[in-house]
Amino acid sequence: MFNHYFFRGAAACSAYKKFLSHTTAEEIILVMDPPFGGLVEVIIHTIRRIMADWSCDTNDGRELPVFWFFPYFLEHWIVKGLPSLRMLHYKVDYDNHVLYHKGSRGAKHGSPVRLFTNLPPVSIKLPQEEGYRFCAKCQCYVPSDIDHCNKCDACTSKDGRQYRHCDKCQRCVKPSHVHCDKCNQCHLVDYKCSDGKVTGCHVCGDLDHKRRDCPNRNMKKTKRPICKRTAVEISDGDITEDSSLDVNSGRQRKKLKKCH
Numbered sequence: 001m002f003n004h005y006f007f008r009g010a011a012a013c014s015a016y017k018k019f020l021s022h023t024t025a026e027e028i029i030l031v032m033d034p035p036f037g038g039l040v041e042v043i044i045h046t047i048r049r050i051m052a053d054w055s056c057d058t059n060d061g062r063e064l065p066v067f068w069f070f071p072y073f074l075e076h077w078i079v080k081g082l083p084s085l086r087m088l089h090y091k092v093d094y095d096n097h098v099l100y101h102k103g104s105r106g107a108k109h110g111s112p113v114r115l116f117t118n119l120p121p122v123s124i125k126l127p128q129e130e131g132y133r134f135c136a137k138c139q140c141y142v143p144s145d146i147d148h149c150n151k152c153d154a155c156t157s158k159d160g161r162q163y164r165h166c167d168k169c170q171r172c173v174k175p176s177h178v179h180c181d182k183c184n185q186c187h188l189v190d191y192k193c194s195d196g197k198v199t200g201c202h203v204c205g206d207l208d209h210k211r212r213d214c215p216n217r218n219m220k221k222t223k224r225p226i227c228k229r230t231a232v233e234i235s236d237g238d239i240t241e242d243s244s245l246d247v248n249s250g251r252q253r254k255k256l257k258k259c260h
């Protein structure tokens with residue numbers, strides 16, 4: 001995944017090429033669930049390479065569809081590297097992981113893992129019974145208990161909580177953050193900003209807290225999950241609002257399960 005290496009040599013490589021050359025955008029999707037410590041730039045390099053192989057083999061004008069499971073706080077780097085990707089609000093739970101699931105023993109705000117995709121977000125229907133609703137302004141599914149921010153014109157929550165709009169920062173911020181006039185941005189109340197400079201967090205890259213305050217500081221200490229229960233299913237045909245991907249749909253052509 002990181003170096004596009006084929007363990008079974010030329011035969012495996014030609015099987016890969018043959019598979020790519022016979023698939024249309026409706027029949028293929030690149031699913032990646034890499035270790036969360038993996039470098040975003042390297043993974044993007046591999047995705048771009050597979051995208052190039054596919055479009056060169058098929059002459060399909062569209063981009064190879066991608067599903068990439070990764071933590072929400074790396075969104076900035078993912079979208080910067082592959083601007084066609086959008087982060088969905090769906091919290092991806094893992095049955096066999098100590099942190100990435102909901103419930104009393106899971107992470108404080110539920111799993112930080114999200115799905116990044118270049119398919120239209122409107123086409124991926126998130127289940128109402130798991131607490132999602134459709135936001136017509138964003139044209140995507142969002143947690144039902146968060147409001148659309150009219151100033152940002154988006155459902156701005158990243159971690160699943162309702163964010164608060166700060167007029168001074170001109171963006172929505174986490175509910176636990178307050179505006180600091182010293183460094184002219186919002187951060188945690190007990191964050192010690194020195195000389196008005198914020199150097200940011202070494203764990204998740206956020207500028208509004210330091211490593212010791214990082215809600216995700218345990219990420220690198222934990223082992224990655226082995227297998228995920230949640231399956232995302234794709235319905236037949238062109239993706240429109242009517243024939244959308246439905247996590248609960250009975251009409252499935254492909255069932256994508258994460259297993260390593």
Ligand SMILES: [Zn+2]
Nearest residue numbers: 135138148155
């Ligand atoms: Zn919205």
Ligand SMILES: [Zn+2]
Nearest residue numbers: 149152165172
């Ligand atoms: Zn806002």
Ligand SMILES: [Zn+2]
Nearest residue numbers: 180182183193
């Ligand atoms: Zn400050």
Ligand SMILES: [Zn+2]
Nearest residue numbers: 166169179186
């Ligand atoms: Zn602010």
Ligand SMILES: [Zn+2]
Nearest residue numbers: 201203204214
């Ligand atoms: Zn952090």
